[in-house]
Amino acid sequence: MGRLGVLLLNLGGPDKLEDVRPFLYNLFSDPEIIRLPSPLLQAPLAWLISTLRAKQSQQNYKKIGGGSPLRRITEEQAQALRSQLVQNGHDVQVYVGMRYWHPFTEEAIAQIKRDKIEELVILPLYPQFSISTTGSSFRLLDRIWQTDPELQKIKYTVVPSWYENSGYLQAMANLIANKLDQVKDPSTAHVFFSAHGVPVSYIEEAGDPYQKEIEACAALIMQKLNRPNPYKLAYQSRVGPVEWLQPYTDVAIEELAAEGVKELVVVPISFVSEHIETLEEIDMEYREIAEHAGIETFARVPAPDTDPTFIQALADVVIKALSDRPIPFSATIQPQKNTKLYPQERWEWGMTPSAEVWNGRLAMIGFLILLLELWLGRGQILQ
Ligand SMILES: C=CC1=C(C)c2cc3[nH]c(cc4nc(cc5[nH]c(cc1n2)c(C)c5CCC(=O)O)C(CCC(=O)O)=C4C)c(C)c3C=C
């Protein structure tokens, strides 16, 4: 075996308040997050949305200490994973490549080349696959690989998703069990999975397996937990005026409260580290909604971070990937090139003169609504 590396992929987050706007610009420049009818519009729209959204977003980051903890936690995970793999007999370097902020994926790749890595496992820190997260990072890497003969010499494999890994399910079940044991009635409290949402068009038009994987993941965790508690799955963090996966977390909380549920144990399911959507959105925004609705216990299960069972699970995923047949970027799910990811049919530019006028007007209205919503950060937007 040659020099071994593991590349951990994550989204990245602003380290400080000044980073928020350029971070948002990078995020909205990604056609896997928002795809416009003309690639020429991508950069101006990304500039506009990031500028309009930055203030609201900064306020949220301020509430969690002035920046995202994602980089620190991901680097701690990388360190813990390296130690675990070394203990398991694998001499390995672990790298962190973020999609939209430092340390960027490109920086990690440059280091991998300097270290003359010969065999590489590419492991996204998203247990479930979505074209907006893992898919976006794989497409970036694929582009980098195609233009670099040096990288093409590396024997690499990707891990598209790993939510079925038994150690990961056990780590999640342990964290939930600990929290359940702290509530008033551990046998009746509702286990409430809050997954990150995506627009419905990702699933229905672009073929994103994300919803199926999330649903399967929640069911497998409940099997591992092996307790009689009822459970519910809902989707958080929607952005913009289009339809996202439902039920929405805020609505589902209110519905459970109306049914008389008093205790919720809330499980963030799409993330393996604490960040703005756990620390601000769940812990502050959804907690407030739950309390207003009459929920008496709102206990949030921590993200796995560097939990030892979880880190061992990541090590197992890496070791399995090394012995399995390598999976290239091209074998993972790629959305159709002309799939409109967002904001859907409002952007249908007609080819006939009359349709063109009407579609143009509709597109302008849709565009203005989108900007207004993103700017105000309210209405259908929760963030
Ligand atoms: C606009 C579309 C977005 C989609 C689709 C989306 C999917 C998605 N995101 C995560 C995980 C993270 N998202 C984070 C930040 C973030 N994401 C969006 C938008 C979309 N995400 C925005 C605008 C932001 C910035 C924060 C804000 O302005 O509110 C982060 C980083 C958080 C941090 O601590 O900095 C993560 C992680 C998943 C898992 C996902 C789909 C499955």
Ligand SMILES: [Fe+2]
């Ligand atoms: Fe979000």
Ligand SMILES: [Fe+2]
């Ligand atoms: Fe996001």
